[in-house]
Amino acid sequence: MNSYAVIGTGAIGGYYGGRLAESGRTVSFLARGDYEYIKANGLAVASKAGDFTLPSVDVHNRASDLPERDVVIVSLKTTANGGLRELLLPAVRPGTVVLVMQNGLGMEEEVAAWFPEATVVAGMCFICSQKTGPGRVSHMDYGSLTIAAHGPDSARSRDVLASLKADFEESKVGVTVSPSLGEARWRKLLWNIPYNGTSVILDADTKEIMDTPASRRMVRLLMEEVVRGAAACGYAIEAEAVDRMLEFTDRMTPYKPSMKIDRDFARPMEIEYMYLRPLKAARERGAELPAISMVAEQLLFLESRPYARSRKV
Amino acid sequence: MNSYAVIGTGAIGGYYGGRLAESGRTVSFLARGDYEYIKANGLAVASKAGDFTLPSVDVHNRASDLPERDVVIVSLKTTANGGLRELLLPAVRPGTVVLVMQNGLGMEEEVAAWFPEATVVAGMCFICSQKTGPGRVSHMDYGSLTIAAHGPDSARSRDVLASLKADFEESKVGVTVSPSLGEARWRKLLWNIPYNGTSVILDADTKEIMDTPASRRMVRLLMEEVVRGAAACGYAIEAEAVDRMLEFTDRMTPYKPSMKIDRDFARPMEIEYMYLRPLKAARERGAELPAISMVAEQLLFLESRPYARSRKV
Numbered sequence: 129m130n131s132y133a134v135i136g137t138g139a140i141g142g143y144y145g146g147r148l149a150e151s152g153r154t155v156s157f158l159a160r161g162d163y164e165y166i167k168a169n170g171l172a173v174a175s176k177a178g179d180f181t182l183p184s185v186d187v188h189n190r191a192s193d194l195p196e197r198d199v200v201i202v203s204l205k206t207t208a209n210g211g212l213r214e215l216l217l218p219a220v221r222p223g224t225v226v227l228v229m230q231n232g233l234g235m236e237e238e239v240a241a242w243f244p245e246a247t248v249v250a251g252m253c254f255i256c257s258q259k260t261g262p263g264r265v266s267h268m269d270y271g272s273l274t275i276a277a278h279g280p281d282s283a284r285s286r287d288v289l290a291s292l293k294a295d296f297e298e299s300k301v302g303v304t305v306s307p308s309l310g311e312a313r314w315r316k317l318l319w320n321i322p323y324n325g326t327s328v329i330l331d332a333d334t335k336e337i338m339d340t341p342a343s344r345r346m347v348r349l350l351m352e353e354v355v356r357g358a359a360a361c362g363y364a365i366e367a368e369a370v371d372r373m374l375e376f377t378d379r380m381t382p383y384k385p386s387m388k389i390d391r392d393f394a395r396p397m398e399i400e401y402m403y404l405r406p407l408k409a410a411r412e413r414g415a416e417l418p419a420i421s422m423v424a425e426q427l428l429f430l431e432s433r434p435y436a437r438s439r440k441v
Numbered sequence: 442m443n444s445y446a447v448i449g450t451g452a453i454g455g456y457y458g459g460r461l462a463e464s465g466r467t468v469s470f471l472a473r474g475d476y477e478y479i480k481a482n483g484l485a486v487a488s489k490a491g492d493f494t495l496p497s498v499d500v501h502n503r504a505s506d507l508p509e510r511d512v513v514i515v516s517l518k519t520t521a522n523g524g525l526r527e528l529l530l531p532a533v534r535p536g537t538v539v540l541v542m543q544n545g546l547g548m549e550e551e552v553a554a555w556f557p558e559a560t561v562v563a564g565m566c567f568i569c570s571q572k573t574g575p576g577r578v579s580h581m582d583y584g585s586l587t588i589a590a591h592g593p594d595s596a597r598s599r600d601v602l603a604s605l606k607a608d609f610e611e612s613k614v615g616v617t618v619s620p621s622l623g624e625a626r627w628r629k630l631l632w633n634i635p636y637n638g639t640s641v642i643l644d645a646d647t648k649e650i651m652d653t654p655a656s657r658r659m660v661r662l663l664m665e666e667v668v669r670g671a672a673a674c675g676y677a678i679e680a681e682a683v684d685r686m687l688e689f690t691d692r693m694t695p696y697k698p699s700m701k702i703d704r705d706f707a708r709p710m711e712i713e714y715m716y717l718r719p720l721k722a723a724r725e726r727g728a729e730l731p732a733i734s735m736v737a738e739q740l741l742f743l744e745s746r747p748y749a750r751s752r753k754v
Binding site: 330349423430 | 645659732
C-alpha cells in the first residue's frame with residue numbers, strides 16, 4: 129500500500145485522490161485557490177460509483193509543505209506544466225513514483241528528464257468528471273484508469289505498476305496496465321483530440337456532436353488521423369478502435385470535455401500537449417495530419433481572442 | 442455589343458449589370474424582394490472605381506417577363522440553384538449566352554445539360570462587393586473578371602468570349618479570358634475555400650484572419666489542398682499562386698466574405714457548390730482533402746444550428 133501526494137485537487141486529483149483516501153490510503157493534497165476552503169470543509173465527491181465525503185483531508189498550499197509520499201500524482205492541467213518542475217522538486221526523492229494523470233503527449237519524457245531518480249508512470253483517465261466548486265467534484269460517467277511505465281521494462285516498473293493497480297482497485301477504480309506508454313497515450317488521444325477541439329470550435333457537448341451527422345463524420349475523420357499518427361510513431365491501433373470509441377461516446381452521459389469547460393471559464397486550453405506535441409511527433413516521422421492541424425490552428429486562433437460564453441441562441 | 446438580362450440583382454448582378462448599363466448596354470434585371478424599390482428608385486452603386494446611379498432601370502419580378510436578351514447573367518447565390526432551371530427556361534433560346542457569375546464548381550455543367558442550345562460561360566468575379574440595401578451596392582475593392590467557355594473550344598465560343606470581354610472592358614471591368622474553365626474555377630476556389638469557411642467558423646474578417654498567425658497558417662493549408670484537388674482534376678496550379686493569393690488578401694480592404702455575410706443574416710451558406718462539389722470531384726479522382734473536409738463538416742454543423750450574430754465580446 130502506497131502513500132500519495134496529489135498535485136492539483138480538481139476534477140481528476142479530487143476524484144482519484146479522494147477515492148484513494150476513502151479506501152484508507154494516506155493521501156496529501158496540494159491546492160492553491162481552494163486551499164482555505166478544503167482545509168475547512170474537506171472534499172465532497174458526487175459519484176456515479178457512490179457519493180462520498182472526506183470531512184478532513186491533509187491539504188497544503190505550498191509544494192514544499194507536502195510530506196514525503198511514495199507516489200506523487202500530477203493532476204494539474206498541462207497548461208500549468210511551465211511550473212511543474214518547481215512543484216515536483218521538494219516532493220521527488222530517489223525512488224519516488226510520479227504518476228502523470230494528464231492529457232496529451234510527452235509529459236512523462238519531460239518529468240523523467242527532470243528527475244532521472246524517479247519512476248515515472250503515465251495515468252490515462254477514462255472519466256467524465258468536473259470540479260463543481262472548491263473541494264467539490266462531480267463524477268458523471270466511466271472512471272477507469274490505464275497505467276503504463278515510462279522507460280524500459282524492469283522489475284522495478286512492474287512492481288510499481290502492480291502496487292498502483294492494487295491501490296486503485298481497492299479504491300473502486302478499475303485499472304488496465306499497458307505494456308506501452310506510447311501506445312496507451314495515443315489510444316487516449318483517440319478520444320481527446322476529436323472531442324476536445326470539436327466541442328470548443330462548434331460550441332457543442334458530446335451528445336450534440338454525436339447526434340449531428342456532420343460533426344460525427346468530423347470526429348471519425350480526426351480519429352482516423354490519430355490512428356495514422358500513432359502508426360507513424362510505431363503504435364498499431366486497430367481500425368475497430370475508432371468504432372469502439374464512437375460507441376463509447378454514444379453511451380456517454382452528455383458531457384462537456386475538459387477543454388470546453390476551460391474555454392467556458394476563459395482559462396487557457398491544453399493545445400500544446402494535446403495537439404501540438406502529437407502533431408510534432410507524427411511530423412518528425414513523416415506523417416502530416418491535416419485535419420488535426422486545422423483543429424489546432426482554429427484553437428490557437430480562438431485562444432488569441434476574448435471569449436463570450438456561447439453563441440447559441 | 443450584347444444585350445443583357447441579369448438574374449439576381451445583388452452584390453454581383455447589381456455591380457456588373459449596373460456597369461454594363463452605365464456604359465450604354467441594354468440591361469434588364471430580375472429582382473424579387475427588391476423589385477418595387479428598384480422599379481421606383483433604380484440602382485445606386487458606391488464604387489472604388491467611381492460611384493454611379495441608374496435612376497431608372499428595366500427591372501422585372503418574374504423571369505417570364507424578361508425581354509429576349511443576348512446574354513443571361515446568373516448572379517444568384519448557388520443556394521438558389523434548385524430553382525435556377527425554371528428561371529432560365531423563358532430566357533434561354535438557341536444561341537443565348539448564359540454567363541454564370543457564381544462561386545463554386547459544377548454550375549456550368551448543370552446549365553449546359555439543361556440547355557444544350559445555349560453557350561455557357563463561367564464568370565469568376567475577383568471582387569469585394571456587398572449589397573447594402575435594396576438596389577444599393579457597395580464595391581469596396583478589386584473587381585476584375587475571369588471568363589471561360591464551357592465545352593470544347595470553337596469559333597462560336599471564341600467570338601462569345603471576345604464580345605463579352607469587349608462589353609465589360611468598355612464598362613470599367615477588367616477581363617481575363619481563360620482557355621480552361623476547370624482551371625479558372627479551381628483558381629477562384631483557391632480564394633473562396635479558405636476564406637469563406639474560415640471567416641464563418643472563426644467569426645473573423647479577412648484582416649483578422651491574415652493578421653493572426655494561426656489562421657494565416659490555416660488558409661495556407663487549405664490553399665495547398667485546393668492546389669492538390671485541382672491537380673487531381675488535371676489542372677496544374679503553380680505553388681506560387683498560393684503566395685500570390687495570400688498577398689492579394691493582405692492588400693485587401695478588411696472584408697467579410699460572402700458566406701460570412703450570408704451567415705450573419707441567417708441565410709443558407711453556399712456549402713454544396715463551394716465545398717462539397719470540389720471535394721467530390723477530387724475524391725472521384727483519388728484525392729482526399731482532409732482539411733477542406735473538416736471545414737465543410739464544420740459548416741454543415743453550423744448550418745444545422747440557429748445563429749446568434751457573433752460571439753465576440
